[in-house]
Amino acid sequence: MKTSIATVSISGEFTEKLEAIAAAGFDGVEIFENDFLAFDASPREVGKMVRDVGLEITLFQPFRDFEGLPEPQRSRAFDRAERKFDLMAELGTDLMLVCSSVSQASLGGIDRAAADFRELGERAAKRGLRVGYEALAWGRHVKDHRDAWEVVRRADHPNVGLILDSFHTLARKIDVETIRAIPGDRIFIVQLADAPMIDMDLLYWSRHFRNMPGEGDLPVKAFARAVAATGYDGYLSLEIFNDQFRGGSARSIAADGRRSLIYLMDQVRREEPDIRIPVPKMPDRIAVEGVEFVEFATDDNGAAELGALFHSFGFERAGRHVTKDVTLYRQGRIKLVVNEEREGFAHSSYLVHGTSIYAIGLRVADAAATVARARALGAEPFEQAPGPGELVIPAIRGVGGGVVYFIDGKSELSEVWEREFVPVVDDQAPRAAGLSRIDHVGQTMDYGEMLTWLLFYTAIFRTSKTPMVDVIDPGGVVRSQAIESADGGLRLTLNGAENRKTLAGHFIAESFGSSVQHLAFATEDIFVAAETLHANGFQALPISPNYYDDVEARFGLEPEFADRLRAANILYDRDNDGEYFQLYAPTWGEGFIFEIVERRGGYKGYGAPNAPFRIASQKRYLRPKGMPKG
Numbered sequence: 001m002k003t004s005i006a007t008v009s010i011s012g013e014f015t016e017k018l019e020a021i022a023a024a025g026f027d028g029v030e031i032f033e034n035d036f037l038a039f040d041a042s043p044r045e046v047g048k049m050v051r052d053v054g055l056e057i058t059l060f061q062p063f064r065d066f067e068g069l070p071e072p073q074r075s076r077a078f079d080r081a082e083r084k085f086d087l088m089a090e091l092g093t094d095l096m097l098v099c100s101s102v103s104q105a106s107l108g109g110i111d112r113a114a115a116d117f118r119e120l121g122e123r124a125a126k127r128g129l130r131v132g133y134e135a136l137a138w139g140r141h142v143k144d145h146r147d148a149w150e151v152v153r154r155a156d157h158p159n160v161g162l163i164l165d166s167f168h169t170l171a172r173k174i175d176v177e178t179i180r181a182i183p184g185d186r187i188f189i190v191q192l193a194d195a196p197m198i199d200m201d202l203l204y205w206s207r208h209f210r211n212m213p214g215e216g217d218l219p220v221k222a223f224a225r226a227v228a229a230t231g232y233d234g235y236l237s238l239e240i241f242n243d244q245f246r247g248g249s250a251r252s253i254a255a256d257g258r259r260s261l262i263y264l265m266d267q268v269r270r271e272e273p274d275i276r277i278p279v280p281k282m283p284d285r286i287a288v289e290g291v292e293f294v295e296f297a298t299d300d301n302g303a304a305e306l307g308a309l310f311h312s313f314g315f316e317r318a319g320r321h322v323t324k325d326v327t328l329y330r331q332g333r334i335k336l337v338v339n340e341e342r343e344g345f346a347h348s349s350y351l352v353h354g355t356s357i358y359a360i361g362l363r364v365a366d367a368a369a370t371v372a373r374a375r376a377l378g379a380e381p382f383e384q385a386p387g388p389g390e391l392v393i394p395a396i397r398g399v400g401g402g403v404v405y406f407i408d409g410k411s412e413l414s415e416v417w418e419r420e421f422v423p424v425v426d427d428q429a430p431r432a433a434g435l436s437r438i439d440h441v442g443q444t445m446d447y448g449e450m451l452t453w454l455l456f457y458t459a460i461f462r463t464s465k466t467p468m469v470d471v472i473d474p475g476g477v478v479r480s481q482a483i484e485s486a487d488g489g490l491r492l493t494l495n496g497a498e499n500r501k502t503l504a505g506h507f508i509a510e511s512f513g514s515s516v517q518h519l520a521f522a523t524e525d526i527f528v529a530a531e532t533l534h535a536n537g538f539q540a541l542p543i544s545p546n547y548y549d550d551v552e553a554r555f556g557l558e559p560e561f562a563d564r565l566r567a568a569n570i571l572y573d574r575d576n577d578g579e580y581f582q583l584y585a586p587t588w589g590e591g592f593i594f595e596i597v598e599r600r601g602g603y604k605g606y607g608a609p610n611a612p613f614r615i616a617s618q619k620r621y622l623r624p625k626g627m628p629k630g
Contacts, residue, residue, distance in 0.1 A: 001236065001261070001262075001265055001277065001278045001279045001280075002027045002028065002234065002235045002236070003025075003026050003027055003028070003235065003236055003237070003238075003258060003261050004026060004027060004028035004029060004030055004056075004058040004059070004189075004235045004236070004237035004238070005021055005024075005026050005029060005030065005237060005238040005239075005240075005254065005257050005258075006029070006030035006032050006059075006061070006191075006237065006238060006239040006240070007021075007029060007030065007031060007032045007035040008030075008032035008034070008035060008239065008240070008241060009238050009239060009240035009241075009242075009245065009253070009257065010240075010245060010248075010250045010253045010254055010257075011245060011246050011247060011248055011249070011250050011253065012250040013039075014035055014036075014038070014039040014041075014046075015049065016250050017035070017250055018049060018050060018053050018055065019053060019250075020250035020251045020253070020254040021053075021055060021254050022053040022054055022055055023251060023254065023255075024251070024254035024255045024257065024258040024378075025258050025378070026055065026254070026257075026258060027055065027056060027235070028055055028056040028057065028058035028235055028237070029050060029055045029056075029057060029058065030057075030058055030059040030060075030061060030097075030237055030239065031046070031050075031057055031059070031060050031061070031091065031093070032061060032062075033060070033061065033062065036091075042090070043087050043090035043091045044090050044091075046091060047090065047091040047092035047093075050091075050092075051092070056093075057091055057092060057093035058093070058095065058189060058235045058237060059093065059095050059096070059097055059132075059189055059235075059237065060084070060087070060088050060091060060093050060095070060096050060097070061096065061097035061099075062097050062098075062099050063080070063081065063084055063096055063097065063098045063099070063131075064098075064099055064101070064102070065077070065101045065102065065103040065105075065106070066080075066081065066098050066101060066116065066120070067098070067100070067101055067106070067112070067113040067116045067117065067133075067142075067151070068101060068106040068107045068108055068109060068112050068113050068116065068141065069101075069103065069105055069106060069107070069116075070105065070107060073103075073105055074116070078119070078120070078123070081096075081120060081123065082123065084096060085123070085124065085127050085129055088129060089127060089129075094128060094129050094130055095129070095130045095131070095132060095188055095189065096124075096129065096130070096131050096132070097131075097132050097134055097163055097189075098117075098120075098131050098132065098133050098134070099134045099135075099136050099139070100133070100134065100135050100136045100139030100140070100141070100142035100143065100148065101139065101140055101141065101142075102136065102138065102139060102140050103140065104140070106140050106141060108140070108141035109141075110147065110150055110151055110154060111154065113141075113142065113151045114150075114151050114152075114153075114154035114155040114156075115155075117131070117133060117151060117152065117155035117157070117160045118155045118156065118157050118160070120160065121155060121157030121158070121159040121160035122157065122159075124159045124160075125157070125158070125159040129159065130159045130160070130161065130188060131159065131160055131161075132160075132161050132162065132163035132188035132189060133148050133151055133152055133160065133161070133162060133163060134148065134162075134163040134164075134165055134168070134191075135147060135148035135168055136168060137167070137168040137171045137172050137202045137203075137206065138202045138203045138206075143168075143172065144172065144174055145162070145164055145168070145169050145174065145178075145179065146174070146178055148162060148163075149162050149182055149186075152186060153186075161186050161187060161188035162182065162186055162187050162188065163187075163188055163189050163190075163191065164179065164187060164189075164190045164191065164227060165190075165191040165192075165193070165239065166190075166191065166192045166193055166194075166213075166218065166220050166223045166224075167191075167193040167194075167195060167206055167210060167218070167239075168206075169223060170218040170219060170220065170223060171195070171202055171205065171206065171218070172202070176219070176222050176223045176225075176226040177226060178226075179223070179226035179227055179229075179230065180226050180229045180230060182230050183230065183231075184230035184231030184232035184233065185231070185232075187227070187230060187232045187234065188234065189234055189235050189237055190227050190232060190234065190235070190236055190237065191237050191238070191239040192213050192220060192223075192224070192236060192237065192238055192239075192261070192264070193210040193211070193212075193213070193220075193238065193239055193240050193241075194210070194211050194212060194213045194214060194215050194216030194217070194218050194220050194260075195209050195210050195211060195216040195217070195218055196209060196211070196216050196217050196468075197216075197217040197218070206241060207241045208241060208242065208243050209241075209242065209243075210239075210240045210241045210242050211240060211242055211245075211451055212238065212240065212256050212257055212259075212260035212451065212455060213238075213260045213261065213263075213264045214260050214263055214264060214455050214458060214459065215256075215260065215451045215454060215455050220264065221264060221267050221268065221271075224236075224264055224265065224268045225268050225271060225272050228265075228268050228272050228275045228277055229272065229275060233278075236261055236265070238257045238260070238261065240257070244447075244448045244451070247448065248448050248449075252449075252452060253452075255378055256451070256452050256455055258378060259377050259378045259455060259456070259459055260455055260459075262279060262280060262376065262377055262378075262459075263377060263455070263458075263459035265277055265279040266279050266280075266282060270284065280376050281376075282372060282373045282376035282377070283366070283369040283370075283372055283373045284373075284462075285373070285459075285460065285461060285462040285463075286364050286365065286366070286369060286370045286373060286460060286461050286462060287364065287365050287461075287462045287485065287489075288362050288363065288364055288461050288462070288463070288485050288489055288490035289363040289364065289365070289489045289490075290333065290362075290363045290437060290438070290489045290490065291360060291361070291362060291363070291437075291438040291441060291490065292335065292361040292362060292363040292405075292407045293335035293336070293337055293360070293361040293405075294335075294336060294337070294357050294359070294360050294361070294438070294441070294516070294519065295336075295337040295338075295339055295346070295357065295358060295359040295360070295361070296336070296337065296338050296339060296355060296356065296357055296358070297339050297346040297347065297349045297350040297353075297355070297356060297357075297358040298338060298339070298340060298350055298355040298356075299340060299350065299355075300340055302354075302355035303327065303338050303340050305355075305588075306338055306355070307327070307329075307338070309585070309588065309594070310329045310336060311428070311430050311536065311537070312430070312533060312536045312537045312538035312539075312585075313331070313430075313433060313435065313521070313533065313536070313538065313585075313594070313596075314331055314430050314431055314432045314433030314434075314435060314532060314533065314536055315329040315330065315331045315334070315336060315430070315435075316329065316330055316331065316426050316429045316430070316432070317329055317424060317426040317429070318330040318421075318423065318424065318426070319417070319421030319422060319423050319424055320421065320422050320424055321420055321421055321422075322388075322389045322390075322419075322420055322421065322422055323387045323388050323389060323390070324339070324341055324387060325339070325340040325341050325342075326338065326339045326340070326341065327340075328417070328421050331432055331433070331435050332432075332434075332435055332436035332437055333436060333437045334435060334436070334437060334438055334521060335361075335417070339358075344384060345358070345382075345384055345403065346358055346359070349402070352512055352513075353511045353512055353513065353515060354510075354511060354589065354590065355589055356511060356515055356516070356592075357402070357515060357516040357519075358402050358403065358515075359395075359402060359403040359404070359405060360398075360402070360403075360404055360405070360441060360516065361393075361404075361405040361406070361407055362404060362405070362406055362407070362490065363407055363408070363409075363489075364406050364407070364408055365408060365410075366408055366410065367393075367394040367406035367407060367408040367411065367413055368394060368411075370394065370406045370460070371394040371395070371396060371406065373460055374396045374460050375396075377459050377460060379396045379397065379456070379460070380396060380397040381395070381396055381397075382395040382396055382397050382403050382404075383395075389419065389420065390420055391412060391413060391415075391416050391419065391420065393405045393406070393407065393413060393416065394406045394413075398456075399445075399449070399452055399453045399456045399514075400443070400445060400449075400453075400513060400514035400515050401513065401514075401515075402515060402516070430536040431532050431535060431536060432532070433523070433529045433532040433533050433536065433596075434523045434524060434525060434528055434529050434532065435521040435522065435523050435529065435596065436521075436522050436523060436524065437521070437522050438519065438520065438521060438522070439491060439520040439521060439522035439597050439599070440482070440491035440492065440493055440518075440520045440597075440606065441491070441492050441493070441516055441518065441519060441520075442492075442493040442495060442516065442517055442518025442519070442520070442593065443492060443493070443494055443495070443514065443515065443516050443517065443518075444495045444497060444504045444507050444508060444514060444515070444516075444517040444518070445494065445495070445496055445497070445508070445514035446496065446497060446498075446508060446514065447479055447496030447497060447498045448496075449496070449514060450479060450481065450494050450496040453494050453514075454481060454483065454494060457483045457492060458483060461483075461485070461490065462485060462486075463483045463484055463485050463490060463492075464483070464484060464486070465481055465482070465483050465484075466481060466482040466483075466484065466604075467481070468480065468481040469481070469608045470608075471495065471504075471608055471611045471615075472611055472612045473501075473502040473503055473504070473611070473612070473615050474612065474615065474616055474619070475499070475501030475502045475503070475505070475619075476497075476498060476499050476501050476502045476505070477498065477502075478495050478496065478497050478498075478502050478503075478504045478505075479495070479496040479498075480493055480494065480495045480496070480606070480608065481493075481494050482494070482606060493518070493606055495517070495518075502615075503587070503591050503615050503618055503619055503622075504517065504591075506590065506591050506622065507590055507591040507592070510590035510591070511590050517591065517592060517593060518592075518593040518594075518595065519593070519594055519595070520595040520596070520597050521594075521595070521596050521597070522596075522597055522598070522599070523596055523597070523598050524598065525598065526568075526570060526581040526583055526596060526597070526598040527564060527568065527570075529583070529596055529598075530568040530570065530583055530596075531568075533583075533596075538585065539585070539586065540568065540569040540583060540584065540585070541569060541583075541584035541585060541586050541587075541614065541617050541618060541621070542569055542617060543566075543569045543571060543613060543614065543617060544613060544616075544617070545566065547571070547610075547613045548562055548565060548566040551565070551571075551572050555572070555574055557572070565581075568583065569583065569584075570582065570583050571583075571584075571607060571610040571613070571614060572610075573603075573605065573607045573609055573610055574603070575603055575604060575605055577601050577602035577603055577604060578599060578600045578601020578602045578603035578604075579599075579600040579601060579603055580597065580598070580599055580600075580603045580605065580606075580607050581597065581598040581600075582595060582596070582597050582607050582610060582614070583595065583596040583597075584596075584614055584617075584618070586618070586621035587618045587619075587621040587622055590622070591618070591622055593618065
């Protein structure tokens with residue numbers, strides 16, 4: 001599989017873009033004309049720069065408003081094309097993209113356009129060059145790849161071919177199955193882009209909201225399957241116009257792009273087994289059975305605070321590591337690990353972020369296969385020399401710099417808790433509160449990083465994404481999107497902050513980066529849990545009485561039921577499938593959130609309507625400025 005990306009897709013100076021594209025593992029690069037024009041180097045120098053970093057120039061683009069023009073505009077269009085051919089020869093590329101005309105002067109007509117391209121093909125052939133025709137979704141006369149293909153077919157010239165762009169086809173909801181009838185050797189390049197489903201002007205949508213395949217809502221996989229069926233074996237190239245990407249990290253965006261193409265074509269290979277698709281071999285997406293553990297990095301003061309908090313939640317201090325200053329707390333299937341070591345990655349993480357969750361462990365069917373797939377998709381493996389008696393647990397670096405460990409039941413990894421931890425007797429063990437498992441983990445990041453995290457998780461694990469929702473914070477809006485396995489074994493909520501006035505933004509700023517901010521524990525009876533927690537000394541986050549008056553009226557609750565919610569500071573929500581109950585602890589540290597939830601029926605959400613009310617209360621518990629961090 002040969003991969004390429006357009007320079008317009010990522011941020012930075014021209015040289016920075018090339019370095020990022022090469023580092024991500026792409027084979028080629030499309031030179032977007034504006035990037036070239038803004039760069040102070042000759043075409044020959046630019047071509048040499050591209051080749052020096054190991055890339056090929058796959059395409060020069062765009063050439064606009066060419067076909068169907070009357071004289072004298074037609075002659076001028078050919079003159080412009082000749083000038084671009086000169087430039088291409090110096091750059092060292094043989095393919096130019098011609099997008100369908102949007103000019104008011106264009107006369108239209110398939111035969112007229114075909115005649116123009118036949119002549120252009122003749123001129124290109126004399127120079128050993130090729131031209132590809134692309135149907136813009138907002139073209140004046142040609143806005144459908146079927147019409148563009150008919151122009152190419154009638155032009156009947158070997159140096160004139162079709163360029164397919166997933167956005168232009170999918171934005172207009174054109175049947176992708178029509179692509180299968182196009183001969184693969186007549187397709188000169190395929191450009192891929194996804195986008196969120198937004199009802200807006202096509203040109204504005206395209207210029208501002210495209211994203212990597214798998215990050216949006218368009219059926220890019222179906223498009224790619226149809227392309228593969230043609231026998232096309234050329235470059236798969238990304239052309240992404242996105243306001244976020246223009247201000248993001250060039251290397252991160254390029255890495256996302258490469259990951260998105262590998263993930264996309266791996267899916268196509270599995271669904272089109274009769275078609276040879278040269279994509280790196282890897283295990284299929286990995287099923288996650290649940291969160292095996294979360295691990296906090298801290299010091300002795302932070303450990304004492306966490307221990308007291310976990311006690312109030314009903315967690316038993318169940319074990320000490322055989323060689324390290326690490327404590328295990330358990331309740332139901334939940335395992336919380338507190339690491340007070342003074343060396344190693346956990347300690348380094350503590351020095352940077354303060355007390356925080358630096359690692360999560362996922363229970364998967366096959367840990368080795370999980371790492372193999374993650375590495376094939378560009379994830380960085382994590383390795384740390386094991387101590388005496390320790391197992392080597394497969395792991396990768398997460399997008400935010402943390403660690404994701406994998407434990408399965410098919411190897412000695414299933415024995416990690418028995419082998420690495422010595423049971424202890426908790427003389428002051430609290431009453432268990434009926435917390436059974438981790439319902440979801442909330443990860444907070446800058447909004448510009450959300451798509452990176454989403455692609456990372458959905459490409460590696462057998463999960464799907466929910467629609468994005470706005471979480472209303474008194475200080476602004478936080479964008480939230482969940483990633484879920486079909487059985488609910490893994491639920492991750494990604495929360496993108498746009499400013500530090502929000503609770504999420506404050507957490508990022510004070511913790512120096514994106515990380516886990518939120519743990520939600522599941523229970524089968526939240527009212528029983530609340531009573532037990534209270535007996536253990538747990539202090540619930542107080543919720544405004546006004547909230548309960550509103551929720552009673554909004555959902556038509558029985559007054560006695562509303563009074564039970566009010567008395568325990570339990571929040572309530574309902575959808576068409578079931579009910580949801582939420583009980584929060586006051587925010588801890590720089591805004592860390594502990595929550596207890598109960599799902600009844602098939603409730604699918606995360607209580608977003610309750611966010612403004614609990615966040616207003618949570619902010620009152622933030623650590624005052626000047627107080628030392630735990």
